[in-house]
């Protein structure tokens with residue numbers, strides 16, 4: 672009997688520990704610690720390119736809702752006015768790295784979802800380090816030095832996972848996909864956000880002011896707040912299993928050299 676249980680455990684474990692789809696690792700569902708006396712969720716908002724969605728951003732400030740913002744170098748360069756505002760609220764915002772130019776950190780195929788990938792080991796590394804430098808140059812790194820990285824498209828090749836780890840970043844996953852890249856109608860976004868449970872990590876977008884999704888995100892936030900949920904930044908409630916890497920290398924040259932020697 673025990674042998675049968677062990678057999679099935681071995682069979683299931685690899686599937687649970689990492690979700691590989693067609694050779695690419697998708698962000699596995701991951702969660703933060705549960706709240707002590709009331710449920711808590713982490714709101715993670717991507718700022719890939721374009722502008723800011725004031726329906727969400729203004730609400731975060733007026734309602735004092737903490738969030739982890741995943742910014743690209745591309746977005747930072749175009750939105751210096753908003754960057755200045757973010758800088759004024761270090762208690763609310765944590766900054767995560769979404770890459771230099773919103774390029775999927777993938778090197779074993781040319782495109783994914785129709786988007787051109789980094790296409791090589793060096794380019795993946797440059798995309799990640801470039802995102803980190805852009806955050807530093809925007810003077811946002813001091814808010815709360817963040818080691819979170821989320822790649823464009825949220826898919827990673829095997830080499831990308833190696834590089835991310837060596838640079839000391841943790842892959843920022845999620846457990847509730849609220850807006851599917853800001854592509855969903857507001858009602859569906861609200862429905863998804865209402866399913867959030869204690870310890871969930873919500874992903875949504877705050878860079879598409881002209882799309883309907885943003886209205887749903889804002890209403891979903893208010894629904895959870897009124898239900899007594901509290902919002903935390905990822906780092907404030909990360910557990911050992913969500914993030915436990917340390918910086919091994921500080922440059923792409925070092926990583927490439929190490930890779931050749933191994």
Ligand SMILES: [Zn+2]
Pocket residue numbers: 717718719769773822823824
């Ligand atoms: Zn993005």
